[in-house]
Amino acid sequence: MAIISTADELFDSDVYVDLGHTLRIPLHLKCEGFNFAGSVxxxxxxxxxxxxxxxxxxxxxxxxxxxxxxxxxxxxxxxxxxxxxxxxxxxxxxxxxxxxxxxxxxxxxxxxxxxxxxxxxxxxxxxxxxxxxxxxxxxxxxLNQYENPANWLAHYENTAPLIAKQFPELDVLFIGTGTGGTLTGCVRWFRDNRPGVRIVAVDTVGSVNFGMPAGPRHLPGLGAGEPMPLVEATPMDEIVRVHERDSVRMCRRLARHGFLMGGSTGTVVSGAARWLERHDPAGALTSVAISADMGDRYIETVYDDAWVRSIYGDLDKEQEESHG
The missing domain is CATH 3.40.50.1100 (Rossmann fold)
Structure with a gap:
């Protein structure tokens, strides 16, 4: 039983969703949205x-x-x-x-x-x-989240060791990239303590992180419009870039199984699924992805048909044509 006195005391969560059961993706999703702020x-x-x-x-x-x-x-x-x-x-x-x-x-x-x-x-x-x-x-x-060391230290001291404790045989960790706080903290902890774990950064197309060209982006959360100091100082094993259309599709796919997740989560899961399909078709690796938030505050965007059509067109029709 957890008893807290203030709303900012509750942020640890041991909830992981096994996406192999519903989506046939060999991936455990660490849900960071079960607190009073609703996000990591x-x-x-x-x-x-x-x-x-x-x-x-x-x-x-x-x-x-x-x-x-x-x-x-x-x-x-x-x-x-x-x-x-x-x-x-x-x-x-x-x-x-x-x-x-x-x-x-x-x-x-x-x-x-x-x-x-x-x-x-x-x-x-x-x-x-x-x-x-x-x-x-x-x-x-x-406070300057973009350069504040307390940003990444929160994940060095908490997020990364908690994942390592729950998954002692972890092979791959997928982390969404925005300002780089979660990414930097986890990368540094695993480099110091479990260097064999592969860290895959997932970013959105249109973000300038990792020296990529700028482009239009509509989903808040991941990505950046200018180079992030924390990201630039963090060496990565691999980088996967995801189109926002695929992020939205994954969010809606998750929702059809009862998991209402945020846009950042859709991006990370989409990128992880693509990476695993290419590198681990047999599902032999132990893989975890960090889900930044839940989907309730995206009801008027990601989960609104009119908004999605106005930004991305008819995704269902587009997907049918791509499989035709």
Whole structure:
């Protein structure tokens, strides 16, 4: 029995979904969405706030500020509410409407950077707005998830060793790539403790991570519109890139079996399935993928037929033609 006193104390989960049973994919999915923030980002949020308090960077008079496309903003909102701190999230129009409502429900302020960068993305615009807010307002402190070591340390100290404990014979770990916190923490832990485990980074097409060209992206979470310092400093075994169409298809495929997962999870599972089909057709490897969040806040996007058609066209028809 787990008894907690504040909402930010609950973030460890031992729930894994065996996708071999339903989807015939030899993969265990570690579900990180069973906490009050609904995502793996609660680990990073808790770690960054605790570090900032410990170092004296923030106190009860401070206002924390962070740029986020969604999940980290919700996670920091939960931590701020639990610790009676103030938080401002700078997001953009691609943030799911449900996510914005969640942050405001927790008492956070939400500011939208509504003008894209020169390349059509919003990351640079969000970071510029964060800097402007901090320069104009005394007591505003940017946590800076993009370079904050407390981001990746949360996964070095918790996520990676928990996976290793549950899967002592682990061969391959699939991790989605956004700012690089989860990826960096897990890579460093396994390099230090279980170097034989292969780490496969899964990114979305259109992300500039790993030196790839920028392109249009519509799903928040994975990917980046500018190089991420944590990603650039992390050596990878392999990289798999997934088109957003395939991410949406996988989300909907999972939902048909009762698993309502977020867009990032659809991307990671799609990439992992493709990698395993190519490298492990017999299903002999022990493989795990990290599911960043659940799908409830994607109801108005990934799981809305009209939204999907407006962005990607008729995916069902496209898939029928590809198999015709």
């Amino acid at each position: 980002k609660l680990r990073a949020a808790t770690s960054m706030v605790a570090s900032a308090l410990r170092l004296g960077l923030i106190d009860e008079h401070s206002t924390m500020v962070e740029s986020s496309s969604g999940n980290l903003g919700v996670a920091l909102s939960v931590v701020a509410a639990a610790r009676s701190l103030r938080f401002v999230c700078v997001t953009d129009p691609k943030c799911n409407p449900a996510t914005v409502k969640l942050m405001r429900a927790f008492g956070s302020d939400v500011v939208v950077a509504d003008r894209p960068d020169a390349d059509g993305g919003y990351l640079t615009a969000r970071k510029t707005l964060v800097r402007e807010l901090c320069s104009r307002n005394s007591g505003y402190v940017w």
